[in-house]
Amino acid sequence: MKSIYLFFTAFLALASCAFAFDPSPLQDFCVAINDTKTGVFVNGKFCKNPKLATPNDFFFSVKEGNTSNPLGSKVTPVTVNDILGLNTLGISLARIDFASRGLNPPHTHPRATEILIVLEGTLYVGFVTSNPENRLITKVLNKGDVFVFPIGLIHFQLNVGYGNAVAIAGLSSQNPGVITIANAVFGSNPKISSEVLTKAFQVDNNIVDNLQKQFWVDNN
Template sequence: MKAGFLILAALLALTSSSSAFDPSPLQDFCVAINDSKSGVFVNGMFCKDPTRATPNDFFFSVKEGNTSNPLGSKVTPVAVTEIPGLNTLGISLARIDFARKGLNPPHSHPRGTEILIVLEGTLYVGFVTSNPENRLITKVLNKGDVFVFPIGLIHFQLNVGYGNAAAIAGLSSQNPGVTTIANAVFGSDPSISSQVLTKAFQVDKNVVDYLQKQFWWDNN
């Protein structure tokens, strides 16, 4: 009886973990298209006839991002929108460029774990564990160093070197999503009630009003 219960628990654990990520493809590829009349709807996208696939369906050229903004950073995503051939393959990546002291602000990816490799420069990176610990785990990375940000957790990267920096992030979803914390909380449309935010952050309403009036820059 005990052995049967353990087997059932293991099966349930495997089922719950596998359903949390992109489903595995049942064909070589399923190139995404926007034409609903000539495609089959698979995993959120319409797919073209595989015999009509071209090399460009699997190609994208990543350029250095423009960091001349208040954050001093630019994220260039390479997901299914940029490479249609990524559809159903469960992976994507992004290039992140940093000016001196540039910041990729605290954010999370609801559908993907991120693994980051530094191409150049020095980055201070970290993530915060979930409740109740809310423990900050950080590391200073140099060229060639790799760091992992677990799925769904709030994380950030800050350029602490003396020049520009750049990194490549791989993500375990073709469309991992991104929620930038400050933008979501203080820049939502319509705005979150100040009554909610003053109690949540335990600050005066004038502080909340000020933050909600700011322009929250999106570096994506």
């Protein structure tokens, strides 16, 4: 009886893991299209007839990002919206360019774990664990170093080197999403009630009003 209980416990654990990320594909590929007349709806996108797939369905050219903004960084995502052939494959990536002291501000990916590799420069990176610990885990990365940001956790990257920096991030979803914390909290539309924010951050109402009046930069 005990062995049966352990079996079902293990089975339920594996089943729960299976639904934690994008579903596994049941075909070689499913090139996304928006034509509802000729497509089959799979995992959020319609699929092109595989016989009509072309090399361009699996191709995208990533250019250097323009970092001339207040954050000094530019994220160039490559998701299913950019490579239609990514549909149902459960992966995507992003190129992140940093000017000197450039910051990719605290943010989360609600649907993906991120693995980052530094191509050029030196980055100070970190993430914060969930309540109640809220533990900050950080590392300084140099060229060739790799770091993982677990799914859903707030994380950031700051260029602490003397020149520009470049990194590539792999993500475990075809459409990982991104929530930039400051933009979401202080730049929402419509605005979050100042009463909510003053109590949440334990600050004066004037500070909240000032933050909500600012223009919050989106580096994506």
